[in-house]
Amino acid sequence: MIDIRQMRYFVTLAETLHFGRAAERLHLTQPPLSRQISGLEKELGVKLMDRSSRHATLTRAGQSFLEDARAVLAAFDQACNNAKRADRGETGxxxxxxxxxxxxxxxxxxxxxxxxxxxxxxxxxxxxxxxxxxxxxxxxxxxxxxxxxxxxxxxxxTRPIFHEKLCLAVHCGHPLATRKIASAHDLEDQPLIVTSADSAPTARKAVEEYCRSGGYAPSIRLEAQLQNTIVNLVAENLGVALVPDSMRKLAFSGVSFLSLKNAPAIAHALVWRTGxxxxxxxxxxxxxxxxxx
Amino acid sequence: MIDIRQMRYFVTLAETLHFGRAAERLHLTQPPLSRQISGLEKELGVKLMDRSSRHATLTRAGQSFLEDARAVLAAFDQACNNAKRADRGETGxxxxxxxxxxxxxxxxxxxxxxxxxxxxxxxxxxxxxxxxxxxxxxxxxxxxxxxxxxxxxxxxxTRPIFHEKLCLAVHCGHPLATRKIASAHDLEDQPLIVTSADSAPTARKAVEEYCRSGGYAPSIRLEAQLQNTIVNLVAENLGVALVPDSMRKLAFSGVSFLSLKNAPAIAHALVWRTGxxxxxxxxxxxxxxxxxx
DNA sequence: TCCCATTCATACCTTTTCGGTATCATGATC
DNA sequence: GATCATGATACCGAAAAGGTATGAATGGGA
Missing domain, CATH: 3.40.190.10 (Periplasmic binding protein-like II)
Known part of the structure; x- marks a missing residue:
């Protein structure tokens, strides 16, 4: 079976048109090169070189094969390099x-x-x-x-990669709305809107713990899945909520955001499948x- | 060194995801295939397959390599076929x-x-x-x-591939111009315009022989290289000429063409370099x- | 839970292929 | 016509490939 080595040999030979020098460039001696080339010709059933005792030249078929062989070798090396790059995560x-x-x-x-x-x-x-x-x-x-x-x-x-502080979202008509900062103490008896335990347990837990640090149990009025929804419910004056600081970036009409004393933080995590x-x-x-x- | 065989093995394996069946399709037994694949991985420095005792699957790098390897194999086979086609003269x-x-x-x-x-x-x-x-x-x-x-x-x-009859070209005012056909005899003493001996020796020879068949020596007035030129000189009333029939196709004003009795022919030849x-x-x-x- | 079947890897042997050395055949050059 | 350069051939040892036998791991069924 023809293989890539014979193609390499042939291309080098075609570039030198001299068996001896081509063999040298290929780090082997002339006889094996002669044999590989004639083996290639035999397997192809095509004469690729015209040999005289003075010169070796390419036949027309050889010229055709040279172009193609160069392309094949380039694609071959490329394939190997691509595999290495893919393995290093540089492609894919x-x-x-x-x-x-x-x-x-x-x-x-x-x-x-x-x-x-x-x-x-x-x-x-x-x-x-x-x-x-x-x-x-x-x-x-x-x-x-x-x-x-x-x-x-x-x-x-799971890997925590960022901790975001929580802030307090209240309806703009709420008594706390005029203040810049609130403490755990201020939230006692306030109806809270929180995330459901199954969708964001750590966020939920952070809220509960913050309340407990104020010495009382949170009074939860509403559960929602998305922070966005929670803030909208605050805007509807259905309660107050502890939400990530980044919610401040969004423009919610009718909502005021307050910083929290000893603000709890919530972890953003990178998650991936084991294996x-x-x-x-x-x-x-x-x-x-x-x-x- | 990685060779095309290992690529073929790998592609077949990637298509079956089963060493035993892939080996069967490749007409060999499973151990050599396992060895070739791990040899390929070793030389690439890249793990291509994930083996469990139940399944073999491609790694990401393996998926990348599979695509490339398929392209390489296609290019490889194409190169071989192209060489054969070039050798048969079907391309080039x-x-x-x-x-x-x-x-x-x-x-x-x-x-x-x-x-x-x-x-x-x-x-x-x-x-x-x-x-x-x-x-x-x-x-x-x-x-x-x-x-x-x-x-x-x-x-x-040289290989004659077509014989074209000659016809007689005369000026339209020439006494012969009213006739449809002329014979060698009619050309005696007519001033002839012929091709030079070095540019078209067979044409020249045909004219001379035709005259000799009429029993006289040709009286050559003018020599030109191109038949086109000759007919133009006839149009200028500088003589008459025996020219290939195909000259009739061209519209020359002032020239009449007559058929010849026992018209001589001139050979068109395909010529090519020896070797x-x-x-x-x-x-x-x-x-x-x-x-x- | 234990056993078996499946699957891939490894060990060892034989065959094939490859490259090296020595030498030959051919044809151009002096 | 002797010589030199070039490629082909013959033969040998080394490397690599494939085959058989067998081992290790693991998932599924009794």
Missing amino acids: ELSIGFMMHAAHTVLPSLARRYLAAYPDVDVKLREVVPNVLIEDVLAARFDAGIMFSPGPVRGLE NLNPALRNLLAMTPAVKA | ELSIGFMMHAAHTVLPSLARRYLAAYPDVDVKLREVVPNVLIEDVLAARFDAGIMFSPGPVRGLE NLNPALRNLLAMTPAVKA
């Missing part, structure tokens, strides 16, 4: 699902850094509602997800160290 | 130089037939004045030439048998 695909908050906080700089370091990776970013993100990652629809730190999930790895071997993911993880609370 | 180039007469006689059908049979050959047709065609062919500027049959030339092969190994030329020759006088 990386899909990241994220919740809206990430777009306001960690995602932009992370995406910029990653794309700068790995410009040939096809990065797909897609916003997803938080509660389906875990199953999307587990089902390999995404290589990674960015969401509020979930509890431990079987088959899922996901995508090298591009490996590189993403390498450039996003865990941050401590 | 064929350059043909021809004199004007050929364009009125043999060339069109010949070119059509050839192109129909070998559509992938890049045929280059170029008109040349006859007296330089021989040296052009000898200098390999053309693979073949079509011209009035020259005498034997060292390094040149020209262009396979496309071989095919041209194969489809243009020599014709007898």
